[in-house]
Amino acid sequence: MPPTLDLSTNSHTKVVVAPPRINLRRAASYQHDRGPLSSTSSRFSFNHLVFSPPPSPGLPSLSPPAKKPSGRLFGTVRPLRIIRYAIRLLSIVVVFFVALEVLTWLFGEPVPATAPTEAARPVEEAEKETGMVSQQTAPDFPTPMVITDHRGRAKWTVSIPPGSEFPLTMNQYADMCSKCQQVAERTRYLRSHGHGLHQLSLGFGSDSADDFIDVQEAEKAGYLPGPEKPSGSSQEPDAAGGTVCRKSLTFVLESTDAGLGKTLMMLWMAYGIAEKEGRAFFVDDTRWAYGKFTSIFQPPPLPGCSAPPSHEILPCPRHARHLVASAATMDVLFGSLTENADPPSESHDRAQRRAQFSLARRGYEALSRLNEEDSAYVDARIRELNAKRLVPESNGQRNGLAVGVHIRRGDRHPLELQYRHSYMPLNLYTDTAHQIIETYFNQTGGGLLGGSADDQGAAAAAKEQSIVVLASDDPVVYDSPELVAAATGHTSTSRHHRAQERIKLASKEAIKEVSTRKSVMRKFVDETFGWEGGFFAAMFWNLGVSSAARSTSASATTAALAPTDTTPSAETLRLRSLVGRAYMMDLAVLAGASDVVICTVSAVGCRLLAVMMGWESAIERGNWVNIDGGYGWLGLEW
Incomplete structure (x- = not known):
């Protein structure tokens, strides 16, 4: 028999058994064996705030402890909180830069662009190579220049001394344009590689438009000297009074x-x-x-x-x-x-x-409005040509077709490879004109111009009244054998007419014929020359210049291909003006009297004719016909 526990000697007569759910930890207020601690007790300490109670000797928890998250990017910090911190930091940086800009604007001093610093040495070397000007004082010749504004930023402007002759020469303008590109690039380099607080900027880049300071702003800021007094010279383009144009x-x-x-x-x-x-x-x-x-x-x-x-x-x-x-x-x-x-x-x-x-x-x-005399002549000439293509029996209700032909020779050669070193054959012009007239009157839907003859008889009559209007810089073209043969072979193209007869470019034979007439008071004593072959630059620049003056030129070839430096005489300008008037009247009559225009796009006059006819008529409806390759309207190209 197992021994039994004898509790008779214990001083307690009752045993209190704690329920199993009672926590066996000590009470939180009993942290010392002598009783509770209080704030008034001399034995009060903060140990109960530092040390946690010992672990309970109770049974382990039925649920496993929560594991700490592993591999999280932000740990226990939420992403929104980091975004808020980043926004606050960015705001502080922006405020700092704004304050820095304001202080620089208020108290900053111009920094000389040519200051002898280490950073400025490459700039000075580049300026010597390209001929740039980078200084506070404006030069005494037209040129772009690098300056620094009151905030110390590199900018640029164009300096033309007040009172300079206007317009400048073509070489000066061309040289200034090339230097403008170099100065603009140098300014962008200085702004992007600047050193010091005066070069700091809120922008992420430099706009080329912001780098340039116009003349008015540069004068107000003191970078360029303004005119001492308003110029009343005849060379000034602002002869008319009134407010100066904004642009x-x-x-x-x-x-x-x-x-x-x-x-x-x-x-x-x-x-x-x-x-x-x-x-x-x-x-x-x-x-x-x-x-x-x-x-x-x-x-x-x-x-x-x-x-x-x-x-x-x-x-x-x-x-x-x-x-x-x-x-x-x-x-x-x-x-x-x-x-x-x-x-x-x-x-x-x-x-x-x-x-x-x-x-x-x-x-x-x-x-493009011609002067009053030429304009009146062109209007009368167009009415005259329109009358020539009227069908007599139609009472003015039916017209023949007017085909304009512009033939450019001289120093302008075609773009088509086959004829690049010569000229387009004249039969190509006449054959194209004949084909256009035949196609127009043979079609039953209206042809190029949107209309057709009511019957075969009316179509034949209108076809016979069709005309060809010719304009050329070569006076020999009008009487060329090719055009005569074409007129004999095709009745529809037998009616050839000059575009205008007011001013003609004469040939050498025509000049000799006029000079031998008895009614002429004075014969030509200078060497006779005409426009055979067409318009050549050499002949144009030598208009009104005597043969003796041409022979004294240092280089006849160079002088013939480029304008002379001397001021042309009044007689030379008058002859050149006549050439220009003849050219414009030819184009005006062709554009105004022709239903269809045939030309070579290699000649700029051919492109001008398309503009004078209008986009709808010339391009959309195809009334502008180019026979020089498969090119369209070229504008300023070639």
């Missing part, structure tokens, strides 16, 4: 190209650009090879303001307030309008061609 574009009629077509195309497009950008438009003919603009055309429309001082009219940059444009600065003005693939073809961007065409059309409508 303007002045086109200088000066070019090394003896031809008139390319200059007119640039002039018309420049006017379209000025109108599109809200710029007042001015024309300067101070050194135009064809004399005064008003000797050929009527004065251009006058804006409601006056032109700015000449030293504020800049060739670059493109966004200058007052811009001057010429053949020397064509790339600056037209920019991407002339950037196309090589060779040009109909596959080019049609929208880009249409934009050029629209600009040129606006310029044509505003600037």
Whole structure:
């Protein structure tokens, strides 16, 4: 029998058994064996706030302890809290930079661009190589220059000394445009590689438009000297009084190209650009090879303001307030309008061609009005040619077809490879004209012009009344055997007419015939020469110059291909003006009297004819026919 527990000797008579759910930990208030602690007791300490009670000797928990998350990116910190911290930090940085900018703007001093620092040495070396100007004092010659504003930032402007001759020479404008690109690049380099607090900026980059300071702002800030007094010189383009235009574009009629077509195309497009950008438009003919603009055309429309001082009219940059444009600065003005693939073809961007065409059309409508005498003659000539193609029995209700033919020779050769070193054969013009007339009257749906004859008899009568209007820079073309043979072989093309007979480019034989007449008071004592072969630059530049003067030239070839440095005489300008008037009257009659125009797109006059006819008639309806390869309208290309 197992022994039993004898509890008789214990001083307690009862045993209290604790329930199994009672926690065996000590009470939180009993942390000492002598009783509870209180805040008034001398034995009070903070141990109960530091040390935790010993673990319970009870049974382990039925559920496993929660595991700590592993591999979390932020641990126990929520992502939104980190985002808030980042926003606060960014706000502090932004406030710091704003305060720094304000302090620099208030207390910053201009830093000389040519300060002899280590960082400025590469800049000075680059300036010596490119001929740039980087200084506080404006130079005494036209040039772009690097400056520093009151905040110490590198910027640039264009300095033209007040009182300088206007317009500057073509070489000066071309040189300034090339230096503008270099100075703009150098300014961007200085702004992006600047050192010191004065170069800090809130932006993430430098805008080229913000780097440039226009002349008015540069004068107000003291970077450029202003004019001492308003200039009343006749060389100033602002002869008219009134308020100075806010923005303007002045086109200088000066070019090394003896031809008139390319200059007119640039002039018309420049006017379209000025109108599109809200710029007042001015024309300067101070050194135009064809004399005064008003000797050929009527004065251009006058804006409601006056032109700015000449030293504020800049060739670059493109966004200058007052811009001057010429053949020397064509790339600056037209920019991407002339950037196309090589060779040009109909596959080019049609929208880009249409934009050029629209600009040129606006310029044509505003600037191509001939002087009063030539305009009256052209209107009468168009009515005369229209009367020649009337069918007598139709009472003016039915007309024959008028086909205009523009033949360019001289120093302009076709683009088509087969004829690139010669000229397009004349039979190509006549055959194309005959085919157009035959197709028009043989079609039952209306042909090129949207109408057809009611019956075969009326169609035949109208076909017989069809005419061909000729215009050429070569006077021999009008009596060429090819045209005579074509007239004999095709009755529909037997009626050839000059576009205009007011001013003719004479051949050598015609000049000799006139000089031998008894009615002529004075014979030609100089060497007789004519326009056989067409318009050549050598002949144009030597108009009005005696043979003795031509022989004294140092280089006859160079003098023949480029304009002379001497001012042309009044007689020379008069002869050149006659050539220009004949050219414009030919184009005006062809565009006004012809239903269809045949030409070679290699000649700029052919492209001008398309502009004068309009996009819908020339391009959409196909009344402008190019026989020089498969090219379309080229604008200023080639």
